[in-house]
Amino acid sequence: MQRIRISYEKGVELQYTGNLDMHKVWERTFRRAHLPLAYSQGFHPQPKIQQAAPLPLGFTSKAEMLDVWMDTDEPVENIAKVLVNTAQPGIAIRQVSAIPLTGEALPNLVTAASYRITLEEPIDKDLLSQKTSQMLSTPFIERERRGKNYDLRPLILSLTLLQGQPAIIELDLTSLPGATGRPEEVLEELGVDPYSADIERTGLVLKQG
């Protein structure tokens, strides 16, 4: 058995494919590639596939990651080559590397995520700029998520409004158990309709595992 880590981009073709369905997308990619996945024992054997951090429906991403356990000693370079050729539209593989079997689980390594938000609808940029500065200088932003109050401010690591049109916001948010920042919530706080924005994940920050 070996464990590999795949970094990939998720494009518009899979923008509305949720995390559970992405599991199937990957399982089928390996099956088409004739690369044997390691299956669990029992009545309903499942392949062991672990995604780094769930991506909300509707987002695209430049920085997805997952770990896969395989029943083969095939060198990782060969695996990478085959996967690149069998990946379906919407997946662009960036890197495939071997990971120690006993290493820390991938989701536990993630600490932060970066997003690039493009506001497609015309917007008053001066007002937006004012609101972002205001947001960053506030010490406490109380919000409600699923009936529970929380403070959004410490989840925002950085927020930059780029020059030019259309308006683009670059955002770094924490991604820790119980402290995961969501780009839509930042947008709502800025008075921007999240449905009018194109949101792309541009990076995942991992701690050394």
Place this chain on the structure above:
Amino acid sequence: MVPQSEIRKQLRRILPRVQKPGRYVGGELNQVVKDWQSVATHFALVFPDIYDIGVPNLGVMILYELLNNREDTLCERAYVPWLDMEDEMRQAGIPLYSLESFHPLREFDIIGFSLPYETLYTNALNALDLAGIPLRCKDRNESHPLVIAGGHACFNPEPMSAFIDAFVIGEGEEVIHEIVDAHQQWKRSGASRQELLRALSRISGVYVPALYKVKYNSNGTVASTLPIDSDVPAFVTKRIVPVLPDPPTHFIVPSIDVVHNRIAVEIMRGCTRGCRFCHAGMINRPVRERTVESIVDGVEAALDNTGYEEIALLSLSSSDYTHINELVNAITTRFAGKHLTISLPSLRIESFSVELMEKLRGSRQGGFTLAPEAATDRMRNRINKPIQTEQLLETARAIYSRGWTSIKLYFMIGHPEETLEDVQAIIDLCRSVLNEGRKIIGKKTNLHAGVSTFVPKPHTPFQWVPCDATESVLEKQKMLKDGLRSPGLKLTWSNPRETVLEASLSRGDRHLGDVIETAWRSGAKFDAWQDKYQYGTWMEAFEKHDLDPAFYISRSRAIDEVMPWDHIHAGVARKYLEKEYQRSLDGITTEDCRDNCHVCGILPEFNEARRLHPGELWLCPEVK
């Protein structure tokens, strides 16, 4: 309406607000996207239910692959949106569009509906309306797409004849190319739409309803359905492919979960059993088998192309496939250790079926399904599905003793001449099966009785008989509910109000076009969805047009009555259907026709095809 260039942009705003937005964006593995300008014909295949139901449809998949194999044609898909998405589309002015290129449907040359069952009719109208295409054929001109339809329900095309320009009767694999060719020729010629319809009517297996006139008797029955002039054929005979082509292998793999996520391969078409209630068994004759090699190679290619983890080997009666053992062995050896789930539905009630299933059973095990359809010898003889009760019990014992805990038994009530004793026998039989299971595996035993209500279908020996009256059906269902209450026993049944619609639409005539349109205009759609079906809306629509469903479903038809579908020939002769009906009344069975040809009419009809393709792929006798 919103033009093509804007549709994607608009969708981005709408999709986050609807359930399962993945239904509306295409982009799946194996979808085919061609340059719009590079082809002569733009074909849109529409399955008129939601994506989740439509994507797994095998008929659509077969035609999609065949049409896209043509250099001069592109074929794209559309399904109907779910209610939330329909509201959003109508509000934003987004027309129904294809998933491959987001072109509005009205920009296509040909729109082809798949109509396997009648409860899709209102959805088909809804699709046309969402596409901005006039509903009725008479309101369309040269600027509109040609609207065609095919599928089992089209063997009685009359209820939808006002809306569909041309119906394909029978199998589409060859005729679809002839339709595209005729359309291209017509487009080049610049002739009128009427000329196109005329050209289509000359293709064998194509029915153009506008070229036929129906006359009625004073009692409302059909007097005749005749072509409007001598250039139009007097009747339309269904198309068949003499030899089943290799199965499709480039299945579209949806990126979201749908009802069946699998490779489906027909191992044969047709059935030799001759069950008298079975529409599929009558209209899909003759029986043609694929070779084991063609099936296994097809499965292998499809697995490589899709990565699917499930395979369904489809037919009307899998145990009857001549080389079933060889096939199952080949599949299990070739794909051993691949974590595949293989399903083989429609097995005969005998212990051999249990052996077959055991070989196919991987680690994922479900229930075991059998379809005795009736529980007394008397009734089984009438419907021509003779099974010995002891044989069923023996099969059940084999199933429970080899590790399955659940059996599903399919029955029907409302068979012709049915009595309450026949219904009581269903209860007794289910209890006996349950007891057999309990003796073997104890309290773990599960039995699911699925009891649907019989609808006498066109082109079958029962086309003359009335449907069982609603009060009688309710009484029988009450008996079943009272009699089948027990731990481990589950009963499901059909809502008699849904049966009324299915029966009227399948047995109806041209007058039903008005009813369908009125019902749709009053909000009827998704009639196949139990919680969306609007019985009241339909009854009001019948009333508005002075029609009574009882005329179509509760009336015994005289043996010489002209049926609304008599000008559509399924290859099985009416004489044969009459004979079979009489044998049913006399309680006489007719044996499997692979042992003894009963001259159903298929051979004279397709004499030439059989002569050119001798040998074992057809199960009919050879022709010299």
